[in-house]
Amino acid sequence: xxxxxxxxxxxxxxxxxxxxxxxxxxxxxxxxxxxxxxxxxxxxxxxxxxxxxxxxxxxxxxxxxxxxxxxxxxxxxxxxxxxxxxxxxxxxxxxxxxxxxxxxxxxxxxxxxxxxxxxxxxxxxxxxxxxxxxxxxxxxxxxxxxxxxxxxxxxxxxxxxxxxxxxxxxxxxxxxxxxxxxxxxxxxxxxxxxxxxxxxxxxxxxxxxxxxxxxxxxxxxxxxxxxxxxxxxxxxxxxxxxxxxxxxxxxxxxxxxxxxxxxxxxxxxxxxxxxxxxxxxxxxxxxxxxxxxxxxxxxxxxxxxxxxxxxxxxxxxxxxxxxxxxxxxxxxxxxxxxxxxxxxxxxxxxxxxxxxxxxxxxxxxxxxxxxxxxxxxxxxxxxxxxxxxxxxxxxxxxxxxxxxxxxxxxxxxxxxxxxxxxxxxxxxxxxxxxxxxxxxxxxxxxxxxxxxxxxxxxxxxxxxxxxxxxxxxxxxxxxxxxxxxx
Numbered sequence: 001x002x003x004x005x006x007x008x009x010x011x012x013x014x015x016x017x018x019x020x021x022x023x024x025x026x027x028x029x030x031x032x033x034x035x036x037x038x039x040x041x042x043x044x045x046x047x048x049x050x051x052x053x054x055x056x057x058x059x060x061x062x063x064x065x066x067x068x069x070x071x072x073x074x075x076x077x078x079x080x081x082x083x084x085x086x087x088x089x090x091x092x093x094x095x096x097x098x099x100x101x102x103x104x105x106x107x108x109x110x111x112x113x114x115x116x117x118x119x120x121x122x123x124x125x126x127x128x129x130x131x132x133x134x135x136x137x138x139x140x141x142x143x144x145x146x147x148x149x150x151x152x153x154x155x156x157x158x159x160x161x162x163x164x165x166x167x168x169x170x171x172x173x174x175x176x177x178x179x180x181x182x183x184x185x186x187x188x189x190x191x192x193x194x195x196x197x198x199x200x201x202x203x204x205x206x207x208x209x210x211x212x213x214x215x216x217x218x219x220x221x222x223x224x225x226x227x228x229x230x231x232x233x234x235x236x237x238x239x240x241x242x243x244x245x246x247x248x249x250x251x252x253x254x255x256x257x258x259x260x261x262x263x264x265x266x267x268x269x270x271x272x273x274x275x276x277x278x279x280x281x282x283x284x285x286x287x288x289x290x291x292x293x294x295x296x297x298x299x300x301x302x303x304x305x306x307x308x309x310x311x312x313x314x315x316x317x318x319x320x321x322x323x324x325x326x327x328x329x330x331x332x333x334x335x336x337x338x339x340x341x342x343x344x345x346x347x348x349x350x351x352x353x354x355x356x357x358x359x360x361x362x363x364x365x366x367x368x369x370x371x372x373x374x375x376x377x378x379x380x381x382x383x384x385x386x387x388x389x390x391x392x393x394x395x396x397x398x399x400x401x402x403x404x405x406x407x408x409x410x411x412x413x414x415x416x417x418x419x420x421x422x423x424x425x426x427x428x429x430x431x432x433x434x435x436x437x438x439x440x441x442x443x444x445x446x447x448x449x450x451x452x453x454x455x456x457x458x459x460x461x462x463x464x465x466x467x468x469x470x471x472x473x474x475x476x477x478x479x480x481x482x483x484x485x486x
Contacts, residue, residue, distance in 0.1 A: 004107070014107035014117065022109055024117060028246040032120050035242025038235045039127035043070050043134055045231025049286070050138045050335055051434065052224025055217055057424025058142045059224075059434035065149065066134050072153045073130040078102055081129055082122050084162040085170065086111040092174035094163045111170055113245040115366070124242060125165075128185060132161050135193035135341055136399075139200035140414065141334040143207050143421055146429045148412045152402065160196065160398050164188045164391055180387040181356050181369065181380065183254070184243040186298025186349045187391035194342025195392050197333060199399035203407075204414065206332040208421050219283055229286040233262055236293050240300035250364035254300040257308035258293065264312025265292020272320050287340065291319035294344035299352040302369070307355035311348060318347045342392065349388045353381035 003015040007023070015021045047066025051059045073081070080100050087095030088111070099105050102122065110121030133153045140149055165188045167173035168180065175182070182188070209215045219225055240258045244251035269288020273281045295315025296308060303311075322339035326332065333339070356372035370377040406412040420428035427433065 016108060022107070022114070022117075024107075025115065025246070028115055028248075029117070029120055031247040031251065032116060032124050032242055032245060035238030036124045036127055038238025039124070039131065039242065040070070040235075042232050042235035042239060043067075043127070043131050045228045045235060046131065046134050046138070047228070048224045049228025049232065049290070050141065052221040052226075052228060053219045053283075053335055054141055055424070056220040056435060057426055057433075059220060059426065060430060060432055061146060061425040062138065062141065063434070064146065064430065065137055065140075068146075068150055069134040069137070069153055070130050072150055073133060073157050074126060076154050076157050077122075077126045077129050081157060081162055082125065084158065085129075085165040086121070086125065087170075090166055090170045090172040092167060092172060092177070094166050095170065110245075113366070116245045121245070124245075128189060128239075129157060129161055129165070132185075132189045132193045133157055133196075135189070135337060136196035136200065138335045138337050139197035139333060140204065142425060143204050143416055144200075144414045144425075145416045145420075146425065148406060148414050151412055152406065152414065155402055155406075156196065156399065159402065160192060160395055161188065164192050164394065167390075168387070175383075175387045175390070178383055178386065179370070179380070180383045181302055181352050181372075182298045182349065182387065183301035184240045184297045186345045186352070187387050190294050190297060190341040190345030191349070191388060191391040192395040194338045194340065194345060195395040196399040197335075197337035198331065198342065199396050199403065200414075201326075201331045201333045201338070203400065203403040204332075207334065208418065210332050222282060225283055225286050229289055232293065233259075233289060236262070240297060244301055244364055246364060246366075248364040250301055250361070250367070253304075253360060253363055256305055257296055257300050257303060257311070260305060260308035261292040261296035261312040261315065262289045263292070264309055265289055265295065265316035266312075268292075268313050268316030269320050272317065287336070288316040288320070291316045291340050291344050294319070294341055295348035295351070298345070298348045299355060301367075302352060302356035302361050302372075304355075304357060304360055307351075310355065311351055314351065315344050315347050319344045346388050346392070349384045350381070353384040356380065 005013045005015070007013065011023055011025050013021050013023050044063065044066045047063040050062040054062065078101065080097055082102065082105065083097050083099035084095045087098045089096040089098050105118050105122055107117045107119065110116045110118040112121045112125070133156055136156070137149060137153065167175045168182050168188050170176060175187075207215060236258050237255050241251045241255040244254055266285040266289035269291060270281060270285040273279070273284040292312040292315050296311045299307070299311065319340045322343040323336045325339060326336070352372060354373045356369065357374050358369050358371040361367040361369045370380070372380045403414065406414060416425065416428070
């Protein structure tokens with residue numbers, strides 16, 4: 001039974017069974033709870049962002065995946081995820097099962113900050129755990145079975161995310177003790193998910209029509225891309241600002257650099273695309289904004305406002321260029337997850353070695369760090385490279401192992417059938433559609449010929465975006481509209 005007493009300032013004191021008392025500020029707790037809700041909103045935001053970039057016959061599957069990740073990882077986090085990542089009995093790599101089923105997690109000081117109860121820290125970190133596999137499984141787009149994806153998310157969260165979170169943020173973790181600086185998830189969230197997406201893309205292979213005009217389609221719903229970006233940008237204030245784990249100046253500074261890096265990243269990517277196409281692309285702006293957000297994530301509680309400009313420009317530019325890697329290395333990453341999240345996370349980690357400042361970190365009145373190159377702490381670059389390399393390597397290797405073990409268990413094999421690719425994952429695995437049947441003719445090749453419906457099999461099997469209208473009308477004996485059409 002919790003022993004709670006309130007002070008005259010409306011703070012409260014938690015006293016455990018051993019008589020140890022801890023004073024907590026209700027304002028700090030309120031901010032972290034609000035930040036938890038903001039980060040939750042980011043998860044369907046990823047779903048809408050990914051959905052808008054795909055063809056309409058696969059649009060709903062990504063939104064489904066986002067909600068599935070919330071549910072599966074919430075259970076995994078309750079079951080043993082929190083304990084594996086943040087247990088007091090952790091070694092340098094992973095925790096024990098002391099808090100299995102959240103047993104004993106209540107008002108004691110948390111692993112993240114002695115100013116926040118463990119229960120508050122637990123639900124906040126649950127949102128980080130849930131969004132990370134969602135970022136990664138965008139790589140299943142248009143060519144994976146949905147059922148095994150749920151199993152993959154549970155296993156991946158346990159074997160990949162939890163250990164990386166432990167060594168990065170648990171006070172016993174090797175990177176934490178080494179001196180690596182990762183404020184809000186450069187390695188546990190972005191490098192791990194982006195690298196896992198690369199492994200998934202390699203394992204699943206290329207979609208039908210890869211390397212031809214058949215896959216040269218434009219995003220089916222740009223409004224979804226913008227909506228997803230809005231959810232992500234909005235929620236990122238809780239993602240980075242909430243990582244201060246208190247309502248303080250450090251949290252405000254994290255919000256400022258987050259917004260600035262996103263803005264500059266969006267402008268950078270859009271201008272780079274304009275240079276080539278002479279078009280002002282909203283998809284380019286949204287992609288750049290996300291790249292800027294990814295890059296600033298590990299640094300948001302360590303750097304000043306001017307540094308955010310460098311994160312936006314270099315993050316946006318590096319991720320833009322990295323989208324060409326799939327053509328150079330011949331893998332099919334439909335949503336450029338590796339380019340944005342893994343490369344963006346590495347850029348952010350490395351830049352943190354240069355721009356981190358002890359004065360910024362100390363704005364919460366708690367944190368003490370030696371800083372980066374600005375503070376003449378030259379070895380910080382080595383720490384950041386070690387952390388990034390370890391996260392990249394571990395995520396890639398372990399993801400591949402998980403995928404190939406599942407591959408040899410028939411009912412857990414991720415790769416879908418050729419028929420499912422043709423019809424679309426929404427219809428084949430879900431029997432539901434993002435827009436009912438409106439517009440699916442374009443993807444499936446169904447058209448009106450002389451008043452009747454006919455499936456253009458060549459177009460459907462090839463994966464082309466549009467039916468060959470001229471040839472179909474020529475075969476029907478007329479280049480005019482069929483009678484009765486509008």
